[in-house]
Amino acid sequence: MFKKRGFIFALCILALVACTKKEEVQEETKEQVVEPEKVEEVVEEEVVLPYFAPFTGIGSEVEMKQRPILVTMNNHPLARPQSGIAQADIVYEMMAEGSVTRFLALYQSEIPETIGPVRSARDYFVNIAKGLDAFYIAHGYSPDAKKMLDARVVDNINGMQYDGILFKRSKERKAPHNSYISKENIFVGAEKVGASMEINKIPPFSFYDSVEDVKIGNPATSVSIRYGSGTSFENQYTYFPDEGLYERTTAGVLTKDKESDELVKLSNVIFMEIPHKTIDNAGRQELTLTAGGKAYLFQAGIMKEIEWENIDGLLIPMENGVPAKLVKGKSWISIVPTHPGIEKMVNYLP
Template identity: 70%
Template sequence: MFKRWGILLAASVLLVACSEKEKGQEEVDPVEEIIEEVVEEVEVPEAEAAVLPFMAPFTGVGSEKELTQRPVLVTINNHPLARPQSGIAKADIIYEMLAEGSVTRFLAVYQSEIPDKLGPVRSARDYFVDIAKGLDAFYIAHGYSPDAQKMLNSRVVDNINGMQYDGILFDRANERKAPHNSYISKDNVLAGAEKVGASMEIRKIPKFSFVDSIEGIKIGNPASNFSIQYGSGSSFENEYTYISEEGVYERETGGVLTIDKETDEAIKIANIICMEMPHKVIDSSGRLQLSLNDGGRAYIFQAGIMKEIEWENIDGILMPMENGVPAQLVPGQTWISFIPTNPGLERMVTYLP
């Protein structure tokens, strides 16, 4: 019993001692040394963009696989009642040129990708066929001028035409009236090629040149906003505006943004090229003859800059040229506008504030 009380007493003394020690520590609390920890910033290198092994021959855009699709050239209706068009956002190149009067048409080139729906498809002209031949493209149209009909019937180019395949390969849209309602699908493009025995493997690679960086071409006259005027009205007045944040141009016609009907999104253009060439009226219907072989003056718009260059017909392909070599293009979609020598580039192409 005595031993038990002895142990309890010793424990009580120990607790009191500890308590006194803690009180002392509270009263005399040592000043803590604040040590500032210096953390060295370690630079983490940015991940380099993967270099893709292949390049699309008509756009210069990198690809994981080699693109062996033969180019497809489609006459696209550009009448105001045919807008907005389907599939134009996915074209590699779009040529715009006069048909009759002040009405223009598009020739849309598809090689990187054929969209699911194309159109409205419109009729052929002989110089449309010449462009298709130069590109070795599979050509699609609905209708033709007399000269174009002769060329197509003699198989100057592999082609299918809505005059023979209306309701078979070409479909009519109910929401539009003829001749602004003819469309063709990707599946029917390929089915049509098979029907006429046309190879869809690319056989001719264009010699377009592309820059590695957009910064390398920012030498020229600033031109972030300009217009191309076909005729006197606004229906075929095209205004292009450079979107610096994206490095591309958007396009308006008659004040209406050019969009793809299938996506409802604005088209994005990397290069706009204006090629000046003689135009001649050849019949009472106002049909034209264009001089595609002689070359001439040209403007190129890219990266918010305009340069005066030339164009040449090289092995059938109308090539932008600068100092005797193919002009360097920004990777992406290119629009090429054919400008009549009379009135000429200076009068049809206007800088805007």
């Protein structure tokens, strides 16, 4: 009996000692826990570059002294996809004859190695080039445009004088959809005609510091326009918020560069309503570029009803009497005839 009680007593003592040691171990463990040091988050300051590209607003470490180059680019279905289209700072799209549109591709911040197909000039193309003080490139001309080019209204080279010399024909396509010019030959041509290639006129464009600053306007993630009754010149612009950019399609096909396969990505999509008049049986147009009028501006998934003005020969989007702020990057400007007008031709979805 006493032995049994002694045995039980011994077990209790051992259990008590074990618990005490466990508590001591836990206490030691608690004492050994080291709280991690709070590391302050280092916020890198945004580098402010000293210069910027005048037509895109994008910062640069060097001064952008390149004179703008304006190329009449073919937009016939047989001319697509075009070469050098994705590198243009601005593309102006407008009717050449009937419902067929052409592009005026403006290059300043970067110049691609190959541009084309190059197509013929119109008098209002020449006037736009003059307003930009651009070195103008075309292959062919309307009668009115020829008079202006012969009078050297703008510094220019034309494929009619330099076909096979500065302008090369592609074997992949048939004329008149196969005339191309290289970056090298642009500068060779400028030297031939004694044209300076240093910028002399800075456009009065205004830019937001960030795409996040664009707040006021109607939500619009998709916008479309159709020139004529068919789908060959039906264009759609779709906004992708992750990139803050628009992609473009024509007749349901993404607009991309033939040489690099790079998609055209735009920060600003602009529509300007301008008076048009058909002047001959070929359907050639006369545009009143000095009129000013209605305009739509699409940027950052937002649509704004604004106006446009001709300021010293430049077609400038305006808001409340001052140049409308653009998102930094590339822009596409579509010229819309007053009849049927911008409200009927341009459609957008929130």
